[in-house]
Amino acid sequence: MRERADGGSEVDPDVETGGGRALPGLGRRELIMATGVGAVALALGARGGEARAASSEDVAVPGVSAANPVNLFVKADASEFGAGGTATLNITVGNLSSNAALGPVSLKVVTPFFANVVALPSVPGGTSNWLYLNTAPDVPSIFKVSFNGFPASSSLTIPVPFVLAPNAPNVPPISQAIFTTDASNTQDIDTDLSRNVWTYGFVRDALSTYPAGTVNLFFTAAMQPAVAGGSAVNVPFQFYNGAGTLLHGTQSPARFTFSTPFYMEIPSAGLPGGLVNLYLNGDPAVPSVWQLTLPPGIGALGAAVPTTVPIPFRAQAGAPRKTLCASGIIYPSGSDTQNDFSTAHSDFNLLSVVNQAV
Incomplete structure (x- = not known):
């Protein structure tokens, strides 16, 4: 059961909201794949028959390895949004390994802001559902x-109408497409996750002309390095109002909504006031969705003076060593209006690194 942004609740059987944390030096996903859920539970002291996710306080079992290595990948090609406002995202998923994946694997797609899926894809041999x-x-x-x-050694292209x-x-x-083994997969392991996430974006053939609103909201965020399996890092998000003048900023609260990058999580400690979770999933390969409420007054010291809010991010164990990207948007409410959101949204990045010689 989880709360929706409108205050209601609904059941999502695919959502994991437990305290599964990465083990030092060994990811939760890798440990479960290597030994099986039951073995992890017994090795970590759970009662017989009671499997549980490994937590950061647990001790990793050294030297374990999965029996079946695979090499999954994903890429996506987006068409243009024409005058009718429709487009197709062609997502290709595949396995570069000579070993077939034996357990469950899945494609996860985060939709872009201002774009909706017309219908979930019907995929031969696959099952589609909303997370x-x-x-x-x-x-x-x-x-x-x-x-x-x-x-x-195969691939499959999945067309998704938007x-x-x-x-x-x-x-x-822009947004993300991800193809990985599932956290419950105890048979396969993908040791190189650098090919498992793809950032995609559309373009528009037919452009619109918008009347001016009362605000011009946008944000920036400087990329920070995050050590995989290490401590959280604060990313300073700076929120601007390009229409702000002295003592005349936003009149109503604004909301900043974002998804987490691949294998990045928001820790439970050190959160800024007003930040709430809209969707949480314990699988590090599945992004979560967060929303920050910003008080009125953005731009009240002038258009060039931001409201700065640090948000902590943590790179989970097993994260690929690369730049990991996600998207966010700042959106007005109440008496504030903005009609062109071309700069209200932006991607932000964290650099997943390791503290050792490479």
Whole structure:
């Protein structure tokens, strides 16, 4: 059971909200794959028959390895949004290994802001379902296509139809597609996750002309290094109002919504006031969705003076050594209006690193 942004609740059987944390030096996913859920539970002291996720206080079992290595990848090609406001995202998933995946694997797709999926894809050998569905233009949704195994040295292209939401910006936002073994997969292991996430984006053929609103909200965030399996780092998000003048900033609260990058999480400690979770998943390969409420007054010291809020991020154990990207948007409410959101959304990045010679 989880709370929705509107205060209601709904059951999502695919959501993991438990305290599964990465083990020092060994990811939760890698440990479960290597030994099996039951073995992990017994090795870590759980009662017989009671499997539980490994936590950061648990001790990793050294030298374990999965029996079946695989090498999954994903890439995506987006068409243009035409005058009718529709486009197709062609997502290719595959396995570069000569070993077939034996256990469950899945594609996870985070939808861009201002774009909705017309219908979940019908995939031969796969099952599609929503992990999180939210039709607000400034909140992403997440769907999943599940496979029970995947052939060796093969690929599959999945077309996904999208439609633009009303008042969509002329510069459409970007988002993520992810293809990995599932956290419950005890048979396969993918030791190189650098090919398992793809950032995609659309373009618009037909552009719109928007009347001016009362605010001009946008944000920036400087990229920070995050050690995989290490401590959290604070990312300073700076929120601007390009229409702000002295003592005349936003009149109503604004909301900043974002999904987490691949294998990045928001820790439970050190959160800024006003930050709430809209969707949480314990699998490090599945992004979560967060929303920060910003008080009125953005731009009250002038258009060039930001409201700065640090948000902590932690790179989970097993994160690939690369730049990991996600997308966010700042959106007005109440008496504040903004009609062109082309710069209200932006990607932000964290650099996943290791503290050792490479």
